[in-house]
Amino acid sequence: MKKQTLALACAVAGLVAACGGSSSPSSQSPSFAAMIGSASGGADVAATGARWQSVKYGGSGYVTGLIFHPTSPDVLYARTDMGGVYRRDTATSGWTPITDGFGVREEFYNGAESVALDPTDDKRVYLVTGMYDWSGQNARLYISTNRGDSWTHVDLPFRAGSNDPGRAIGERLMVDPNQPSVLYYGSRTSGLWKSADYGQTWSQVTSLTSFQYPGDQIGSLPGRTSGGIESVLFDTSTTGAGTATQTIYTAVAPDYAAAAGLNANLYKSTDGGATWTGVSTPVTGYYIPHMVRAKDGIIYVAFTKDMGPGAGGPARLYKFDGTNWTLLKSYDTEQWVNFGMGGLSVSGSGPTTRIALGVSNSWGNWQGQPVVQVSDDAGLTWREIASMTPHTPSDVDFSGWVDDVEIDPNNPDHILHVFGGGIWETKTASAATPTWNLDVTNLEETATISLATPPKGASYALLRSSGDIGTHVQTEVLKKPTRGPIGYFSNGHAADTAWSNPAYIAAVGTGGWVQNNPRGAYSTDSGVTWTPFASKHPDAASNDHQGGEETIAVTAPGKAVWAPSGARPAYTTDNGATWTYTNLPDLSAVGIGRGYRVVADRKNPNKVYAFNSGGAWWNQWADTSHFWYSNDGGHTFTESTTFVSAGARVAAFYQSSIAVNPNAEGDIWVVDGFSILHSTDSGATWTRLDVTAPDWGTNETWSYPQVYGATSIALGKAPAGATYSSSIYIVGIINNVWGVYRSDDGARTWRRINDDKHQYAGISNLAADQAVPGRVYAAGAGRGVFFTY
Incomplete structure (x- = not known):
């Protein structure tokens, strides 16, 4: 994504159906609209299963590469940095997510650093995954023989960085077109690798270099990574010959070349990789983001000074005939x-x-801006086909991170390019004025930080706060939101509404690239217009480093309690003109971001609750988790003396959650990462439910689980005939199975409402609808937001 690194892990035409849904909304029966309801109502039905679909935003994340099959028309894949991989769906002119079956243990692998296709078999696809080179985890190779409908994987002996700098460089993974059992991979910090058995086993190509950065040095590198071996190119026009291609080129980034003692940025082998010879290039010390081969054997090579994304110059484009270099364009x-x-x-x-x-x-x-330059005479002359040309929609940026451009091998007038918010596409590249369309149908990549829902009767359905794109007010789940404090935040952290008047919304976030970021704002008209808070919480510094561990609780129009990351909450009674500290204690530093979760009681707005989860698992020896309650609108708080004795444990902010029952005063639910805790007397006393359990894996029980037992909770409208006033939803492990669970009887019984094909590499947030029974909103790991219907 066009984003700061988020540990939370960016369009909807097709239904993502856990229980046999159809392929697109247009193919639904007339009852589909009634089934999913509107923002203010819906049929009172209790589903026996749950089907899942994306809440539409459309794009918004960084697509790092587009990969066409060289011979099979319309076989095209899009890789993203942290939101999965997609396959082109020609029937809907959209995209099909193909990694939604990745489980909660696979969040680290939900970004693809490179994708490769078998030129001889258009159903075989490979993904090299692993989000951060500096993390200490090695990469994985995922293999599919049915275009991504199912996967197997191989653990790789090197690391990858799909969300690191230079993540559009490549392709690093390539399949030999003449002997497709042979694969090469250019790693960032460990040199060139080869497999001769369809990716099952790998060995380093030491004939080029045996250098590998020591693991403890990677984190200290600029950007915490290296450009490494940037790409592999087979110099051949043949396919399926049965003998491995002999002439191979590989590009070497200047930082890795210097560390490995290599004296060139481009190497060539004429004996199938047995030996390598440095190729003298017209410029040195530059990165080679892409090099491609034309059908006549001419190789085109781009050189640019920076690694990217959105790499700066100077830059040069050359063509190379194997001996001579010809300059075609320079900046x-x-x-x-x-x-x-x-x-x-x-x-x-x-x-x-x-x-x-x-x-x-x-x-x-x-006028005159270069975005996508096209030459129709092998580089002699150039014309611009993107800037100052019609774009649909016209209000979405299209420039900046144009780090991959692809010409459809079966239609040269069809050109696509990536940018920080998705993909643009033209099918009229030869026209004097090509037209462009945003090509993000069903491509949803957002890093969701928090979700919230309003009471029944509100004119909107959902408040979604996300990294890079701020906070949005979703009026209809299948239409891109247009309301929100747009332009106020780069990262939206939290939003809440006044239950007595849901037209009043307050939101908080950080600026990042936004100038004069107010850090907080409110709306009195359901998000149509916004006013910045006249002043900020005393600790809400406007900078890029304020953490996302931030919440706000609205008790009434103009009244709120704001808890910034790492800070003591403060309250306002005058729409943010003044802020006064509560009596809650300051939070000590624990090495990671932490914050209070504050929430208002929906039946009695004088009651406000504050939950401090402890901040980090290692803080369990110095502190406990804490729960506080207030009876004066969040001005002063009293700590519950029974919360810890009931069994509450220490966990990080994002592995814990709090929810109130909007239909019963003082009815509070907490998940502390391990278990569910319940209070019916406004937090004075607590009961721990013996329902969920963490999966420790090979970790010691004094440390942290490999998968936490209960991490998010939400309460929403119950179906007719339910024995409890709200449906309860959790993300966690019940009977040794992780998933999203629902209870309609006050947590006595539970049923899983997702399946293994719809795990989204983990789910970080829940919010339940107050108007439509059975509808819950869930945030996937970098895959946007989903809802049940």
Whole structure:
């Protein structure tokens, strides 16, 4: 994503059906709209199962690469940095997510650093996954023989960094077109690797270099990673010959070359990788984000000074005939411009070769701006086909991170390019004024930080706060939201509504790239217009480093309690004109972000609850978790003396949650990462439910579980005939099975409402609908938000 690194882990035409849903909303029966309901109502039905669909936002995350099959029309994949991999769905002109079956233990593998296709078998696809090179975890290779409908995996002996700097460089993984059992991978910190058995086993290509960064040094590298071996290119026009391709090129990043003692940025083998010879390049010390081969054997190579994403220049594009280099285009760093080169694709051969070049670090939309440069004469002349041309929609940026550009191998007028918010597509590249469309149908990549729902009768369905794109007010779940404090926050952290008047909403977040970030704002018209708080919480510094461990509780219009990350909560009674500290204690530093979770009682707004989960598992020897309650609107709090004795444990902010029953005063539910705790007397006394249990795996029980037992909880409208006033939803482990669970009888019995094909590499947040029974909203790991229907 176009984002800061988030440990939370960015469109909807097709239904993601856990229990046999149809392929798109348009194919549903007329009862579909009634089934999912509107923002203010829905049929009182109790589903015996639950089907899942994306809440639409559309794109918003960084697609790092597009991979066409070289011969099979319309076989196309999109890889993202932390939100899974997608396959093109030509029937809907959208995208099908193909990694939603990744489980809670696979969140680290939910970004693909590289994707490779077998040129001889259009059903075989490979993903190299692993989100951060510096994490200490090795990468995985996922293998599918049915275009991603199912996967097996192999643990790799090196690391990957799908969400690290330079994540659009590549492709690093390539399949030999003549002997497809042979795969090569260019790793960031461990050199070049080869498999001769369809990826099952791997060995380092020591004939190039045996250098590997020591693991303890990777985190101290600039950006905590290296460019490494950037790409592999087979110099052949044949396919399926049965003998391994002999002539191979591989690009080496300047940082890795220096560390490994390599004296070139491009190497060539003419004996199938047995030996390598450095190729003299016209520029040195540059990254090679992409190099591609035309049908006539000419190789086109982009050089750019920075690693990216959105790499700056200076930059050069050359063509190489195996001996000679010819400069085709250059961008020099001037005082007012710093363009680099990112995406590169070619079509055809000879003097009419079409080249598409993505210009990175070029922002905005102005006359003469280079975004996608196209040449139809092998680089002799160029024209711009993206900037100052029609784009649909017209209010979405399309420039900046143009780090991959692809020409459809079966239609040279069909060109796609990535950017920080998804994919743009044109099918009229030869026109004098090509038209572009945002190609993100069913491609949902957002890092969701928190979710909240309003009471029945509100004119909106959901408040969603996300990394990079701020906070949005979702009026309809199948339409892109247009309301919110747009332009106020880069990262939206939390939002809440006044239960007595849901037209009043308050939201908090951080600025990042937003100038003069107010850190907090409110709306009195259901999110149509917004007013910044006149002042900030005393500890709510406006900077890029304020953590997302932040909540706000609205007790009434103009009244709220704000708990920034790492800070003591404060309250306002005048729409944020003044803030006064509560009597809650300060939070000590524990090495990771921490914060209070504050929530208002929905039946009695004078009651406000505050939950401190302890901050980190290692803090269990210095502190406990804590629960506090207030009877004066969140001004002063009293600590519960029974919370810990009931069994509450220490966990991090994102492994814990609190929810109130909107239909009963003082009815509070907490999950502390391990168990469910319940209070019916406003937090004075507590009962621990023996329902969930963590999976410790090989970890010691004095440390932390490999999978926590209960991490998120939400309460929503109960179906007719339920024995408890709300349906309860949790994310956790019951009877040794992780999933999303629902109870309609006050937590006496539970049933799982997702299946193994819909795990989304873990689920971080829940919010339950107060108007539609059985509807819960859930945030996948970098995969946006889903709802049940």
